[in-house]
Amino acid sequence: MLVSKNVEELKPYQPGKPIKEVERELGISDAIKLASNENPMGSSPKAIEAVRSILAEANRYPEGGCYYLRKKLAFLLKMPEESIVFGNGSNEIIELIIRTFVQPGEEILYFDPSFAVYPIIAKAADRNYRAVPLRPTTFEMNVDDMMDAIGESTKVLFLTTPNNPVGNYIPYPQLKRLVEEVSTDILVCVDEAYVEYATQDDCRSVLDLIRQHPNLVVMRTFSKAYGLSGYRIGYAVGSAEIIGYLNKTRQPFNVNLLAQTAAEGALDDVEFLTASVENNSQGLELITATLDRLGIGYVPSQANFILIHTGGDGSEVFQGLMQRGIIVRHIPHPMITEYVRVTVGTPEENAQFIARFEEVMRQLGRIA
Structure with a gap:
């Protein structure tokens, strides 16, 4: 055998889909990536x-x-x-x-x-x-x-x-x-x-x-x-x-x-770090307020992302959002298969996510 059994059986880490890959596959432009917990404000x-x-x-x-x-x-x-x-x-x-x-x-x-x-x-x-x-x-x-x-x-x-x-x-x-x-x-x-x-x-x-x-x-x-x-x-x-x-x-x-x-x-660059943390706090407030208004469950977050309960198969919401140019993360773990993880973006990205998320959830019949 060329490699050891543990390597043969290894399932490599699957990162969030890159923007260019999604745009190429779906023939779209201006996709928004909220999948990998990156800083939406760029680098310092x-x-x-x-x-x-x-x-x-x-x-x-x-x-x-x-x-x-x-x-x-x-x-x-x-x-x-x-x-x-x-x-x-x-x-x-x-x-x-x-x-x-x-x-x-x-x-x-x-x-x-x-x-x-x-x-x-x-x-x-x-x-x-x-x-x-x-x-x-x-x-x-x-x-x-x-x-x-x-x-x-x-x-x-x-x-x-x-x-x-x-x-x-x-x-x-x-x-x-x-x-x-x-x-x-x-x-x-x-x-x-x-x-x-x-x-x-x-x-x-x-x-x-x-x-x-x-x-x-x-x-x-x-x-x-x-x-x-x-x-x-x-x-x-x-x-x-x-x-x-x-x-x-x-x-x-x-x-x-x-x-x-x-x-x-x-x-x-203390100014950049402070602005990044403030952007995240404001983004979380906006997203959680929207989820509360829609009656959608989530896990309160202390990070730069939020785990949202979709009321059903989370992969369907993931796919629906991706078709609309919003890349989030669905993690096929048995405990969280009905959830999607969404990175907090810029104010503009958060607004687009909220609009597309409501659209997908209504299309799937998970909110009125």
Whole structure:
């Protein structure tokens, strides 16, 4: 056999459909993509300008350890420089964690549904993985369920909060309790990809717990609020020991020159970050007010997307919207098959989504 059984059986990650692909397939133009939780406001102007200024140097290898970016981020986070490692998106960070810390016969645990990459990477590495189901109906990520699931072979917990694709979160006091109660032999990895968008007081980062808990790792990305999805850059924060091991196993020059430079510029652009978060808050308010008016269910979100109950097969709403040039996401998970996930767009994009969504729902007979 050419490859191992786990690779043969692997089902790769399916991203949201690109705009150009949908326009080509359907013969349409001006499609709107609200499928991949990207920043609808684009990239930070300071990031763009910084990248333009460095293009002539792209014939050289980048700084291997992201020295200048790490220094700047450490200052902003008030963390030691040796406590930060960067990756080619947070996906690489997840892969590094599994490859570095999970040995054959050991397992990872994660809530389900959650970020689809956790089990994909584990399976590709031929490591064991187990899902802890969300509570039915409420979709709660119950920390007691996670702790009860821990077994003798458990090595890493992945907790995504706010949770993708649902949008809910684990309240800080519950996260703190889990971190304090879990054995120090288990790595607790908290994926905070959407934390910049959070507005609830108890939906906040656990960075402040790292100094007291050396088995805690916080993962973040520049893809969402900072608008750098196409550059592919994320990072992890943890104890110097944990980050030191990840630096041993990461590839040399794993973050390219343009990504490092763009991230530095983005960190300087507080105005852009603030505007992005405000646009998201206003967009969520508009969309949820419309759903309330129509009597349509949804999961309250602390992220830059919202999970909407369609009252039937969610794929039919997904297809109906796509035929009208609105690209959203239907995730064929048994728990959320009647839902679609919609990224918050610009005010104009949100208005178009609302109009087309009402049209599709009426056509399907799901609202009067």
